[in-house]
Amino acid sequence: MGSQIRKHEGTAQMPRSVDPRDHGVLASVEGIDVSGWQGNVDWPAQWNAGKRFVWAKATEGTGYENPYFAQQYNGSYNQGFIRGAYHFALPDRSSGAAQANYFSNNGGGWSGDGRTLPGALDMEYNPYGATCYGLSKAAMTNWIRDFSDTYFF
Numbered sequence: 308m309g310s311q312i313r314k315h316e317g318t319a320q321m322p323r324s325v326d327p328r329d330h331g332v333l334a335s336v337e338g339i340d341v342s343g344w345q346g347n348v349d350w351p352a353q354w355n356a357g358k359r360f361v362w363a364k365a366t367e368g369t370g371y372e373n374p375y376f377a378q379q380y381n382g383s384y385n386q387g388f389i390r391g392a393y394h395f396a397l398p399d400r401s402s403g404a405a406q407a408n409y410f411s412n413n414g415g416g417w418s419g420d421g422r423t424l425p426g427a428l429d430m431e432y433n434p435y436g437a438t439c440y441g442l443s444k445a446a447m448t449n450w451i452r453d454f455s456d457t458y459f460f
Contacts, residue, residue: 336360338389343373350386360389362427365414368397369405372413380414384422391424396454399433399440403453411458428454
């Protein structure tokens with residue numbers, strides 16, 4: 308996961324109230340983001356490399372499930388990682404509610420076990436077409452609200 312805003316819009320116009328380069332790092336915990344692109348992950352090797360948390364892609368839209376999700380999500384947990392699942396949004400394909408339900412039903416559930424994070428929404432520039440999936444600001448805001456209200460409430 309990660310913002311692609313800098314890639315598409317640059318940084319010159321980005322407001323910055325605090326420049327992180329002006330402050331020393333007080334604490335740091337490394338983690339990784341995995342998806343179907345990484346396949347099965349060697350979790351002991353990741354642990355030995357100092358990683359301690361994982362975000363695993365569970366779903367995309369309402370028609371894709373990461374085929375490696377179980378190994379990534381459960382394998383990381385069994386190794387001792389803090390874990391979380393995320394959903395890659397496709398807001399031009401179906402409603403936020405439909406995608407939130409698909410995510411919840413296919414790995415995006417949450418448990419209060421102290422090592423599982425609530426699900427996350429990966430909202431990026433459209434890698435498949437029009438910027439912001441062709442939605443207006445209001446429509447995009449409503450889509451995100453629909454997803455969040457369905458998933459979190």
